[in-house]
Structures are given as C-alpha cells and as structure tokens.
Amino acid sequence: MTRVAAYVADTGATRRSAGAVAIRLLPVTDALAVVSCLLFAHLARFGVGSGHDFLIDRFRVDYSAVTALTAVVWVGALYLLRPRDAFAFGRGAEDWRSALRASGAVFTGCAFLTMLLQLEPSRAFLLYAFPAGTVMVLASRWAWRRWVRLSVAESPRPTLVIGTAGEVERIERTLLADPLHGLRVVASVGDRSGEAMAPCDEDWFSEVRETARLHGVEAVVVGSLPTHATTASSAVGLRRLAWELEPEGVQLLLAPGLESVTPSRIDVLHFAESPVILVRQPSYAGGKYIGKRVLDVVLAVIGLIVTAPLMAAAACAIRREDGGRVFFRQQRVGVDGRPFTILKLRSMQEDADRALHGLAALNEADGPLFKVRADPRVTRVGRFLRRYSIDELPQLWNVLRGDMSIVGPRPPLPRETARYENSARRRLLVKPGLTGPWQVSGRSDLAWEEGLLLDLSYVENWSVSGDLRILAKTVRAVLSRTGAY
Template identity: 55%
Template sequence: MSRLLLIGGPSAVAHLADSLSRSRGAGYLPVAAYTPGLSPIDPFEPESGLPVLGHAPTYASILQAIDDCEADAVAISAGVQLHPQTLRHLGWELAARNLGLIMAPALTDIAGPRIHTQQVAGLPLIHVTTPSLEGGRGVAKRLFDVVASSLLIVALSPLMAAVAILVKLDSPGPVLFKQERVGLEGKPFRLLKFRSMVVDAEILLADLTCRNEADGLLFKIKADPRVTRIGRLLRKYSLDELPQLFNALSGSMSLVGPRPPLPQEVEEYEHDVRRRLLVKPGLTGLWQVSGRSTLSWQDSVRLDLYYVENWSLVGDLIIILRTIRAVLRGTGAY
C-alpha cells in the first residue's frame, strides 16, 4: 500500500479518503491530511478522522508533513489553496525524493475512456467527453438489443416453457405478471415477468410495509410471505425476468440499463436521480452484477447513474458476461 498525504479542502479530502478506503485494491492508504490556507480548528479531519498535519500554504511545510507521516505519495484534491508556483516547486521536491504526485480533480464516477488530457500553454487540461445514445451509437445499441434478444428468446424458449408450466402447477393464477414501470424519458410501459408471488400480492403489500428491510425508495423482504415455492427458485436465479426479453425486443427496455423503477418511486425522485430515465431500463445492469437485492438505495442509484454517464457497447457486453456468472451463483437475490 502507498501511504498518501491528502492535500485540499476539508470536504474534498474527506471524499477522496472515503473513495480510496472503499477501493483498497487500488493500493492507496490515506494516512494524513493537509489543508492549506485554513485556520487550525481541529487536529483531526471531522469526516475521515485523518490527522491534519498543517495549514501553511508553503511547500516547505508540506514537505515537513510528508516526513512526519512517512508518506510515499501526495494526492492533491479540489479546494486546495496553493499558488501554481508553490505546486511547481512541490513537484520538483517530490521528484527529487522519488515520491509520487497525484492530482485528484473533483470528478466522480467518470470512466477512463471519457477522460483525455491535453497540454495547452503548459497546462494539463482534462477534457471529459459527453456520452450520447443518439445517432449511430443509439442505432448500434438498438440493433444489438434486437439481435441478442431474438437469439436468446429462441435459445431459451424450452426453458421458458418449462418455467411457465411450473408456475401454473405451483399456484393458481396467471403465468405472467404484468406491472407498470417507468422507462425512457419517464414514459410508462408494461413490464413482463413470470409470476413469483401469489395473485393478491399487490393487495397484501400494505400490510407488509412495516417489515421493509431495504432503505430509500426500495421495498425488499428476504422472507417475503407472498413469494410462492417455485417463485423463490425463480428469483434466486433470475428466471422470473426472462419474459423481459420480449420487452427488450419490442423496444420498451434494453438488455442492459438501469433498474426499471415503479411510478411511485419516480414520483419521489430527486433531481439528480431522474438522470436514470435518460436511457432505457435494462433486463440487467451494474445493479444486477454488483449485489442485486443486497444493494442499498444509494448504491443502486450510484451504479445506475454511473451507467448513464459512461455507457458503451463494450461495457454492455462485459455486464452481460458478468450477469451470467451472477445468475449462476444465485447470490444476492430474494
């Protein structure tokens, strides 16, 4: 692990420390903070708990802090109050000591291919391209959905027929469950699933809200009494979602995309969360391969927004391959 001294404003330092702590596999260990230009108030950064080793906006003081915490590298984040010339001298001193210098701009959840660095008048300017599903990219995604969903429907038709028979034999009621969901640009559509609950599940929901085990706008119960015997098996291996291949074929959904939300969820969306509706909801997505039902509401939103901001056809293929593994393992679904 590389020991990092984080330099920047308090909120930026706290956010960077939290992000690096959640991705320890990257090999960075925040050990201390340095907040130049701020008056000393607390010896520890309130949110991250890192010791604050100084505030003076000079490279000599920063170098002393590096020695005090035995850092291997320095990460400079947003809100840093250092003169460009001070940063330049700091870079020279770090190079002489064979220590790393990392610039951490205030950009979050941006995939690598969208970031390009260009030198302009000696300044390393970072360009961030904007993803778009219009034009050729949109046509390519739709063509992929049509071809892939058609092939999957043909290949999985015997399995879907068997599931339909099991659902019919297991409990009285229709084989398919149809529910209104919200799709692209807030337009409603009818989502198809194999029925995994009793027929009056929607009516019984009111009596179960007090047992909700999820946070945010989600409703989840691990031992939901409304789920049928065959329904538990279908949900564990996501077999109940196979009819959504017809949604993808018709164009109301995509094979890969954000989780299809309920109308009542969308009504309570904050402004940022509504960006999920900029693309079609998916049969699978980052939420499916990153924990499924065990995800918190915040994590679910974060993954969906990351997908919207960083969509690519290659990324869709990777998610589909990861979905196969997640479904076969059957973990995180109930």
C-alpha cells in the same frame, strides 16, 4: 498531519520492479506476437517454399522477404512507440493506445506505398496479418497489465494524501475500492475535523517532505492544496511540491474529484502553458445507440431461443403449484418517462398487488423502493425463480420490442418515479435494462442512494464494451444469488 495506517514494506523490490520488468520485456512479447501472426499468415497463404513473388516495377521479390521486412518495421514501430513509464503501466490507457498507434501507422504506411507505387500485394495476406497481429499484441499487453496490477496489489505503494477532510476521505475510499492500482494510504495532510489546512509555506513543504521520508512514501495524491497559500497560485504550489518530492523519487498524482466520469469522456487540453481538463457532456443519441440496439436485438433473439425450454419448464411448475396464470404483467416506466408493460414469470400469489398495502410496515428498503426479504406473497416456486432470476427471462421480449435494453438501470414502478427527486429522474434518460450496474453490485442488498449513484454513473458513461462487462458480471451475480429475494 494524520497517520492513517501502519505499513510494512517487506516486498518493496517486487512492487518497484513489476512495472519495470513489464516495460523491459514488452518489446520481446510484442515481437513474438507480430512474428507469429505474420508467419502463420504467410504459411497459410503461400505455403513453404512456394516461390511466390511480389512484383515491384520490373523486379521480383520473394514474399518471404516482404513478410520479414513487414515484421521488422512493425516490431520497430511498436518499440519506438512503446509505453515508458513503469509507474503508469497497467494503470492507464497508454498501453493500448501505443500499440494501436504503431499498428495503425504501419498499416497506413503499407497502404500508402501500395497506392504510390501501384503495387498489388496479396489482400488475403494483409487482411489476416494486420488485424490478427494487432489483436495478439493487445492480448499480450493485457496479460502484462494483469500481472503488473496483481503484483502491485500484493505489495501496494505507501501513499500520502493531501487535501481537505472530504477529499482525503474520497481518495481513501477510491483507492480501497480498487486494490489492483497498488496504492495504500499511510498518511494524510489535512485536518479531518474540517478546519482549514496549514498555510502552504516553507514549513508546510518541509513537513510534507519529512512525512514522505518517515513513512517511506512512494506516491503523493493531491486533492487540493491550501487555498490560502502564500505562493502565487496553486500551479506554483504544485510545481514546488514536485520539486520537493523529486529527490526521493516520489510520484505525484492529482485527483480532481471526477469519480463518476469515465476516461473516455476526459481530455487534457493546453491553453498557453496551462493544462485544462475537458469533460465531455454525455450523449443520449447517435451512432453508438444504433450499435446498442443491434446488440439488444441479437442477444434477445438468442436468449429467447436458448431459454425457451427453461421458461416452459418454469411455466409448468407455476401452473402446477396453484393453477394460476403463468405470466405477470405490470406497468413500468421507461425511457423519457414513457410507461410500458413489463412481462415476468409470476413468482407471487395472484392477489399480490392487493396485499401490498398490508405489508408497508415490513418494508426493508429505503428511498422510494419497496423490498421485503421474506415476502409472504412469494410462492414456493417463485422463490426458486427469483433466486436465479429466471422470472426475469420473459423481459427478453420487452428488449426485442424496444421497451427495454439488455443492460441499463432497473425499470421503476410509477409509484417510485412519483417520489423521484431531480437527480433520480436522470435514470429515465436511457432505456431500463434486463440487467445493470445495480444488479451486479448487490441487487436488493444495496441502499437506494448506493444503487442510484451506480445507475447515474451508468447513464452518463455507458459504452458497448461496458455493457459486455456487466453481462459477464451478471452470470456471477446470478450464480452467487447475492441480494436475490
């Protein structure tokens, strides 16, 4: 048993109540979102006291009654399908899924009744009310999630970790990387020296129970149970562990070590009585790549138009400094190892490539990279361009041509790929990007292995929504100038 950190539970009431408060008030904010959107849609389409009627067979029903009934049914569906676990609220996707399921069920029900009874409702009313109402509900839930996560981050739950030395270290690192999940490791079960854990017997369960009580533990994260357990199987051991923790109200979480896999690639299947985790293989073709290409073209066109004056000013500054060429062209390696010519604003002296060999001893990067923080080849204007990544803007033309994407791994040099191991070559399964996870996480300050892990995770788990988040982070990274040299 290893004590990891001291813990002072001085605001436990806030920690324990944040999720419960959100669950309790969620129906109220859902109702406000739905009613406000339906009311606005009704007033925009029919006005106040307009007397518009909805025909049902030979009967006339005022649209006000239809709007009110829709609101009641929709709010009722959201209430019945609402998330109920206060601990899970803000930590999983059920908050979103329940809202989408409820809204989808109401919309489908309305469409079915319309076809069955051959009704002719106002299409303008429905086409505004349902999408806008769903967006408003999701926005209110996002606000609740954010409030809950910030609340638990200020007063994290004391957490016990069970597993091998490597698993305990991995789980601690994961929890520290995301404090908004509100878990803080205070103790662990497992020998950090690498020796096997104690047998999973009565004494072991008693020790876990007492440790949880001693440290006021509210969550237990399990990487693995002892492999030489005296119980029939690990499943039986987990069930027994849950029984031991139940009287104390302690949450039990399993951490199977899928750090580089996003939730969108994970499903839980059930074979007989046993849950099985399905990890979908990454896809490098198909419909979502069409969406990515459309996004690339749109953003590249907009970017070239918006930044044209800035690039023109930079070009004038480059010519004025030394009279040399404005653009720098260089061979890079793209998707599937295909070479292409990258375009940049020149930030170095004209003979920079010839001077490279003389600077080998100054290299500050590890792996196949070459980086010098105070590179003597960089010009005065070039240093400013690099600081704000202005020299990268012409690569929007590469994006428009299809050589690159707006978001992706950094485009490597041929000499770098020549030194790649098999794992690093997976970076070439997608198009290189103008920005990417490496650039928003420290840029040149990152070690090769750290950046490689970020890129490999992106390659296997990328999504359009994830690309948009990276773009938003890029603005902050450029303004902060961290790792830019």
